[in-house]
Amino acid sequence: MTKIDQILEMMAEIAPKSLAEDWDNVGVQVGDTNQQVKKVLIALDLNKDVLEEAKSNDCQLIITHHPLIFNGIKSINSQSECGRLIMELIKNNITLFSAHTNLDIVEGGLNDYLAEKLNLTNIDKLSITDEKEYYKLVIFVPENALDVLKEVLYKNGAGHIGKYSHSGFSIKGKGTFKPLADADPHTGNKNEINEVSEYRLETIIAAEAAEKIKRKIIKAHPYEEPVWDLFKLENIKKEIGLGRIGYLKETKTLGELLEEVKEKYSLEYLKYSGHKNKKINKIALCSGSGADFIKTAAFNGADLYLTGDVKYHEAQLAEELGMALIDFGHYGSEKYVKSLLYEKLTEKAKEKNLSNINFFKSQINTNPWNYC
Template structure:
């Protein structure tokens, strides 16, 4: 049975906490990193309904998108809603973990899922919030073993440049070393200076993958003590941020796009700014509440911006700059993450040999249109 920490590691490889916006609160909200986890419940928000369901199902861990604890607490009172849910979690040994803006920003997270659902092409980040630092990894390998080490590093994520993977540079040279008394050399004899034909392999990697790549490299390398270097480079790494912007496969009228959105997101109604006969091609999206990115979407040339929780003045901004705007709702533009995250956890836990129940609790859209 895995620990809470094991599950968190899986989530944070997908959506590292460092990607969260400064004002956000993400991570372990209630519980113990060492707690054993047999049943997991995934939900958008921890509500009394979610908590009661978790208790009834004997869930060990709730993973929510919206922070279980967002604003600083001055007290934890059982007679108040938030306090009672904290009491219930502690009393029933339920760990609560939240991944919010880090999961919005992450590659493959909420916004990428929304863009993928709408089949956008040439997708880029709408509002950049950070950049992945890059590292150069250099290792020296005895001739004859370079392919195994190179493949291990590439398979672990090294050498990605644009649309290419496993990119390396290789140079032959002579390595020297003298095994000391307690050494168990792969090549050579204790006390004798060895000169060995070696290959210098150098490659580039995102900082977040360096430990994984080095670990794979060490396992594939035949030497007892491996000579390798890791150092920073000035190259720009992958960009992270809120929202996405891309293109429809072919231009549509705003009205036709609205019908597609209703079908794909399974919503009955939309709030729309703009003429329904207007042709649109370049589309910006942001899951949840993305009204503050209206002008950014317009600046980048979006014909239409799709998000949720749009306020009156944000709608006026869209109308003023002549960009179409579709408010598909906070819930509907984020709910895609539920099944995706549950499936991701099942896959990763199964790969670790762990048989854990992962369930989705979808309370649905809170609003009723009358």
């Protein structure tokens, strides 16, 4: 049987919590993560219709993009919608988990998904939010355990840098140790100095994977006291950020792109500013409400910027900066969270041989706006 914790471990690999913006509140919102799970509902928001959907499909876990709990809660009661939802989740033993800005920011997350839908090339971050740190892991391992340990480390993300995986180095040497009276050594004699043929294995790990790797080392290493060091790398850092910017394979007019955007993102309506005959080659985009990055997009040379929730004066600003703008809606850009997470979780469950688990995309349209 699968536990909710196992699904959340998969979510941590898809969108690590450490990537989320400081103001955000991602992770477990409500519920018990130690319980068993067979069915998971994936939604953009939690509202009472989505909760009913989870109940009628017998789901034990709901994963949403927008967190239910944002600001500090002073009370949980039936006087507020949030309180009613929390009470209902607990009564029905349903756990609620959210991946928000961490899913927007992560490589292969929502913004990359949107950029790929437009077939953009040379995709880069639009606004840098942080720098990802790396460590060098040095570990000493007996010769006969080297291959097993390497496999465990590489399977859990060690040795992964840029477009390369399994990056490492090893050199043979002699290790010495003396097991004291209470020790339970894997090899060697007690109260004697033992010499053993060992390898010094070096590899790279991302800072957010350090805790997990530590647990895996303790589990996989044959020694009672494995010897290993972690060195913070000052020369390798990776920028992470919100939004994406990239190039079209061939220049198009804004008019052509309006039709393409509607079709590729399955939108019936969209708002835009700029002349339909404007030539577009470089495009920036940001899911959700990204009007704060209008200047960033223009200063980075974007001919067109796509985002949601754009106000009147913000559209005027884009016009003043000579950049075309498409408002493809907050819901319009973020509804793809359901497909994205469905695809990634199904793939990960397969990799991990979790056969008794089913993921569902919510059928509820949580967009408060109607168009006529």
